[in-house]
Amino acid sequence: MSPVPFSPASGSLQLSIEVELPAELDGATVLEVSSLISSPSKRSMRFLADRQSLEGSSPLGQPQSTERKPRVFVTLTWDGTDQAKRRVENGRYKYEVRAKLLAVGEEGARTQMVSWPKRGTVEVK
Numbered sequence: 001m002s003p004v005p006f007s008p009a010s011g012s013l014q015l016s017i018e019v020e021l022p023a024e025l026d027g028a029t030v031l032e033v034s035s036l037i038s039s040p041s042k043r044s045m046r047f048l049a050d051r052q053s054l055e056g057s058s059p060l061g062q063p064q065s066t067e068r069k070p071r072v073f074v075t076l077t078w079d080g081t082d083q084a085k086r087r088v089e090n091g092r093y094k095y096e097v098r099a100k101l102l103a104v105g106e107e108g109a110r111t112q113m114v115s116w117p118k119r120g121t122v123e124v125k
Contacts, residue, residue, distance in 0.1 A: 005123040008080025015076040019099045020069050028101035028112040033074040035097045044082040
């Protein structure tokens with residue numbers, strides 16, 4: 001994550017996430033990475049998400065050996081605003097990042113696998 005601490009007046013906060021995929025995708029064709037950023041009071045929050053296809057021109061970092069699983073690198077960008085697009089107040093904000101593998105069928109996307117959440121804090125100045 002950069003910059004630390006984060007000042008919305010100086011630009012956006014970049015959350016860089018490396019996702020290790022299973023060796024077999026079992027029909028999953030879409031990767032969704034999301035993050036919820038919230039204030040201690042939970043009155044100010046923002047949901048960020050990125051979906052990308054795992055088919056065709058693959059974004060996968062292919063393994064160099066049979067021991068390594070493929071990896072995908074995703075960047076989520078937060079502009080320092082809340083759910084109403086207002087600039088957030090200074091303070092410590094919690095974030096939670098989660099990745100999902102989705103299979104897309106005739107009835108839409110269906111979750112195949114969900115990662116354990118990764119949590120942390122960011123200071124806004």
